[in-house]
Amino acid sequence: MKYDEKTALHRAQKGDQAAFGWLVEAYQGPVYRLALRMGLRPEDAEEAAQNAFLSAWRGLPSFRGEAKFSTWLYRLASNAAVDILRREKKYENQSDIQDLQQSDDAPSPQEQLERQDTQQAVRQAMASLPPEFRQVLVLRYLQEMSYQEIAQTLALPEGTVKSRINRAKGQLKALLAESGNLFGGEAVQEAGKEERQ
């Protein structure tokens, strides 16, 4: 059966599993990638995504549609990912974060290598950040959410989101500078300025 999101949501809220299946199909990619980019290994990212969908299924009858379904689902997914990051000891001092295939616009081999190095360095540095910092960075840069949307997603004040992102970026820039992977020294100084502000 074909649905649009509104119909599927409405039916799923009333217990229609087929309609919920449609929602799972529609959102499994973004939810899985969110968990993956928070630093989880693929098998754990699938577990986090599955937990998020199960939480959504259980809570759907009381979902009142004040936020978008996707916003609510991303919150469940990022919280599920944070839970796993805290639970699993293997994520302590993590440095071997998954290097995932990237889509490239055919740059030169040299450029491609440099770009891959930078991407790998950023992901490794992110893996050293606390789960709450990864959460806001992934929502900001992977899901491309505004501060307001992140605040809504995480049920946090907008000011808290802004300061958390600034602190996360500051730490990340410092880590990248330390490992010699940040473009010039000026970015570190900018990060310091942002934090002070």
Added chain:
Amino acid sequence: MKDFDKFDEMMRDALVCDETPSSDFTRRVMAKVAATPQERLRRQAFPYLKVAAAAAACLVLVYVGTLPLRMRMGSAAPKNQAYSTATTDSATMEAAPEAGEMPDETAGSAEDYYGFAADNSLEASLREESGTNDALITASQKAAAIGYRVEVSTREDGVTVCKLTTPAGCAAAELWLAEQGFADDGGYVLHAVDVAAMNEALPGLSLPEGDCVLILAPEA
């Protein structure tokens, strides 16, 4: 997202990916969904709780306020009769208690005197008035058992406020909230799923499960 600088672009570039979960992901999720019941839609219980709490307070006030009157009414007939038969004995008359004082043992038990049995009728009547009051009673009892006191109220703007207090502060609840990434902004804005998760995470805690602002405070 127009305000991306060079660093932001680098972040985007590093995070973008087009990975997908394994091909049987939906099937596995749906198998679990089939075995998982949806949460029952909860009634908006808090206004009823408020009414029940107000009714309880009124009943207590009425009960306490009318106690002397009912004592006088209950004791007037037998005492007057007793004193009228004793008018010849002035010594006894002087020693006799004033109307309104508790009768002695010979006048019968306190139960008979006040005209009702001590059977927790106040709590029983509260429970009858509002089934939803059970949720508050249960929440308060469970919270008390692990050292919390729960106060539920509704703010002027209609937002439900749950206040958790203990003599030493609410360290466990604060820790859990911090772990979830909640920031204290004069209170914690919790949705129903958060309250449910918190109840689950702190064994024994049973806050009424609905959207609310949670305030943690040491007991004044």
